Amino acid sequence: MSSDTQANLSSSEDPTTTPPEGQETQEAPESSAPEAATDPGEEAAPPAPMDSFSSEDLLDDAQEEEEEEEVVIEGPVFDLATSETLSFTDLERGRSNVFDTPAHREHFRRMVEAMATDGDEGRRRGFGLWMLADYERCAEVLEPYAAEGSSPEAPTAAYARARALMALHRFEEASKIFEHLTTAHQNHPRPLAAWIESDLEARLAQPDADPxxxxxxxxxxxxxxxxxxxxxxxxxxxxGRLAELCREWDEALAHYAAGREAEPGHRSLLTRYARLAAQWGLDDLAIELYEELVEFGSADRSVLLNLGVLYEDCGRDADAAACYDLVLKNDGADRRAALYLADAVAGMDMYYDEDLEKKEDRLNQILRIPITDFELSVRARNCLNKMQITTLGDLVQRTEQELLSYKNFGETSLTEIKEILHSKGLRLGMPREEAVASIEAHASRVGSGDRSNVMNKPILELQLSIRARRTVETLGCLTVGDISKHSAEELLGMPNFGQTSLQELRNKLQELGVRLKGD
Structure with a gap:
């Protein structure tokens, strides 16, 4: 094997990097993974380096955006056209520069589109398409250049094309290329690893697969x-991946730890290791691993979002905000990152009265109860419908005089209404502040032995961690009863919700005598 060929295949990092957010394709679906914000096998380009951002910059976002629009790029972001023989490692490292800012990405895209479609420049064009995560065109353009011996860059072209095919879920085609590279370069482990992984993905994709x-x-x-x-x-x-398929979590962690020691910068390994550590409550280790990915320039959207959630869990709101802001700098339309950023910024300097929030939430739950949940006479129900009173909240806002002034609404109907409100600790014409205090007093009198009261408890009263609370909120849960309608499998299928969060939720529900669906 020539020194050029070996250099082209050599990589100190795992060849799997990630595509810009918005790409539908994935390199490795890894459906067996216990949890992931996005698939760590996806091809996605990392956002700007973490050290380029300070949490203090959050105060000047608008000004920064204006300044970024005026950036003048001097010289190529990545010298794709005139560089000497390129290895796949060169493409990976250059990709970080390309996606450093939206302006850099657009500048590089225009340069690639202007390149010739044949000859050596056509091959470099194919490399550029991989760097831009345009996998369909990359696979097509690099096909004639991937033949062994056509040039010193043939192994790089073959490897890049195979990675593009993996991203397109064309695993069997990718496997043939990786097998050829493995045979030609037997002393190099990376093609062999890619060959085995492509075959693994092809097998797992079969309908009758037994993981x-x-x-x-x-x-x-x-x-x-x-x-x-x-x-x-x-x-x-x-x-480690195979141990996860067998749900041998301790064994998987041990393999990832050994692999990290052998090669600290292995991106796919670090990503899976961090995610599994977070799932099993090893938050300090998970933060350390995610921070290494950032340091190595391999932090994609899922890494930054997961790291931000971990930071919030341990009260580091400013660091969490920095993570979310980096995601938004790479994709300003990312709604999840925007919501997370707003939450983290609010947590940096906002006084939070948890007790008041609980009382307000309990009141809101009661005020949303439909009038139809109560046994009323036909006359009273018809009158309330005509007055467009559909919930207890609508009813509390009315006074006795308003109700009695309505045709066919008399003292008997008024007595029915008063009894309903009294059962919930409310009365007609009650100011909101008084209602909050009354609801709290009524709840303490009713006690936790009332099953319906338990099921109507708002989720805020469970005092869940940020990670667990966000998951149940994403599922649309407002009360304990809502949570009980979901199974453990449903919850574990949600991003950032692992065994630790599941056990936390189960413990909280058990204190109230409630279980998840299927438990």
Missing amino acids: EAIAAEFAERVKKAPGGFADTSDGRYLL
């Missing part, structure tokens, strides 16, 4: 690979 049986088969393949492959960072990464 545990597949994992056992592929574990033998990894362990029997020559040259001590199983002990390399790539081998440990694959063994």
Whole structure:
């Protein structure tokens, strides 16, 4: 193997990087993963480096945006056209520069589109399309350049094309390329790792796939690979993935730890390791791993969002805001990042009266109760319908005089209404401040033994962690009763919700004598 060929394949990082947010394609679906904000196998380009942002900049967002529009780019963002022989590592590192800012990305895109479509420049054009995450066109453009021996950059072209095919879920086509590269470059572990992973994804994508049986088969393949492959960072990464498929979480963590020691900058390994650590409550380790990804310039959207949530969980709101802001700098239309940023900024300097919030939420829950939930006479119900009074909240706002002034509404109907409100600690014409205090006093008298009262408890009273609370809110849950309608499997399928969060939620519900669906 020539030194040029080996250099082209060499990479100190995992070849899997991530595409700009908004790309529908993924390199590795990894449906077996316990949880993920977005798939860590996705091809996505990292946002700007973390050290380019200070949480103090949040005060000057508008001014920053104006200044960014006036950026003048001097020279190429990445010298794609005139650089000497390019390796895949060069493309990965250059990609971080390309996606440093939207202006850099647009400048690079125009340069790539202006390149010739044949000859050496056509091959470089294909590399540029991979860097821009235009995988369909990349796979098409690089096809004639991927033949071994056509040029010193043929291995890079073949590898880049295969990664593009992985992102398009064309696993079998990618596998053939990786197999050829493995045969041609037997002393290099990266093509072998990609070959095994592409075959794994192809098998898992089959409708009748048995993940545990597949994992056992592929574990033998990894362990029997020559040259001590199983002990390399790539081998440990694959063994960790396979252990996750078998739900052997401790074994997976051990493999990822060994792989990290062998190669600290292995992006896919660090991403999976961090996510699994967070799932099992190893928050300090997860933060450390996510921060390493940021330091290595490999932090994509999911990494930054997950790191931000972990920061918020331990009260580091300014650091969380920095993470969310970086996501927005790369994609200003990211709604989730915008919501998270607003929440983190509010937490930086806002006094939060948790007790008052609980009382307000309890009142709102009661005021939303429909009038139809109560047994009323036909006359009283018809009168309320005609007055467009549909909830207890509508009713509390009215006075006795207003109700009695309505045709056919008499003292008997008024007595019915008063009894309903009294059962909830309310009365007609009650100011909101008085209603809040009355609801609290009434709740303490009723006690926790009342099943209906327990099921109507607002989720704020559970005092969940930020991660768990956001998950149940995303599912549309407002009360304990709403949560009980969802199963553990549904919750574990939500982003950033793992076994630790599930156990926390179960413990809180158990205190109230409530269980999740199916428990």
